Amino acid sequence: MTTPHPHLTLPPAPPVPSPSGRGSRNRRTMVAGAAAALALLLVAGGAAGWWLTRDEDTAPFAGRPRVTDTAAGLSYAIPEGWEHEGQKELIGAFTSSVTRKRTGGEGGGTVLAGRAGAVPQPALQRQAERAARSNAEFFYPDGSSEPEESRPTTVDGRPAHTVALKVSDGKQGTGTPGHLRLTLIAVDDSRSAFLLGVAQPGGPEESREVDKVMESVALEK
Numbered sequence: 001m002t003t004p005h006p007h008l009t010l011p012p013a014p015p016v017p018s019p020s021g022r023g024s025r026n027r028r029t030m031v032a033g034a035a036a037a038l039a040l041l042l043v044a045g046g047a048a049g050w051w052l053t054r055d056e057d058t059a060p061f062a063g064r065p066r067v068t069d070t071a072a073g074l075s076y077a078i079p080e081g082w083e084h085e086g087q088k089e090l091i092g093a094f095t096s097s098v099t100r101k102r103t104g105g106e107g108g109g110t111v112l113a114g115r116a117g118a119v120p121q122p123a124l125q126r127q128a129e130r131a132a133r134s135n136a137e138f139f140y141p142d143g144s145s146e147p148e149e150s151r152p153t154t155v156d157g158r159p160a161h162t163v164a165l166k167v168s169d170g171k172q173g174t175g176t177p178g179h180l181r182l183t184l185i186a187v188d189d190s191r192s193a194f195l196l197g198v199a200q201p202g203g204p205e206e207s208r209e210v211d212k213v214m215e216s217v218a219l220e221k
Contacts, residue, residue: 060212068220071095072113072193074185077216079209082109094196098213109210111197119184119192121159125150128161128184128194135196136167136180143170145180153183156219160185164211166202176201181214193219 061077067084068075072095078084082100090097094112101108119127129150136145149164162183169178179202184194197214199206 060216066216067096067098067113069096069113070220072115073187073191073220074113074193074195075218075220076111076113076195077213079213082213100209107200107206109197109199109206109213111195111210111213113193113195115187115191115193116184117192118188118190119186121186124159124161124184124186125152128163128182131184131194132163132165132180132182135182136165139180139198140167140169140178143168155183155185155217158186158188158219162214167198176203178202179207179210181211183214183217185217185219187219 061079064077064079065084066075066077076098078098079100082098084096084098090112094114097110097112099108099110129147133145136143145165145167147163148166149162151162153160153162160183162181164179164181167178167180178198178200181197182194184192187193195214195217197210199210
């Protein structure tokens with residue numbers, strides 16, 4: 001008997017606005033502090049067990065401490081100047097995060113990890129692109145997104161797909177658009193995992209740093 005492939009459940013569906021508009025205001029609150037503050041502002045769900053290790057190989061940020069996310073089955077680097085938020089609560093789609101705030105508290109970068117159901121290799125591109133657009137809509141509810149990149153890759157020999165979007169909050173005069181990247185990894189036949197990175201503003205330096213954190217990902221066996 002063939003079991004239908006489950007839909008990727010990241011992120012959760014955006015909250016349905018209440019008649020008072022509270023749900024919409026809550027979503028704007030998550031964006032208002034820019035992407036660097038997302039992990040601090042999202043409430044509900046439980047944080048995964050994780051600990052710090054050090055990366056001694058030649059991966060991006062080699063020698064830097066790493067977050068090991070046991071729920072997602074991933075580890076990734078913590079660059080200098082970034083903070084790990086292991087004790088903070090995240091919404092249910094995410095299991096760990098690291099953030100960097102810009103001087104003055106406006107904008108910065110964040111990388112979040114999570115796990116999802118099995119995704120067969122032929123469906124990785126479709127599901128990764130769908131998840132990236134869904135995240136853009138969730139975190140930029142009044143904005144827009146444009147595709148920048150969609151390509152297959154591997155993580156520790158496992159098939160993966162990475163998608164990058166240019167995102168905008170939809171407000172006039174807010175400066176440089178944001179940068180969103182999502183990498184979806186088929187960990188094994190029973191589950192997948194992902195990293196989601198957002199830089200706001202998404203200038204070259206901020207985008208490169210978020211991308212390097214994403215590229216430092218490794219599977220935890």
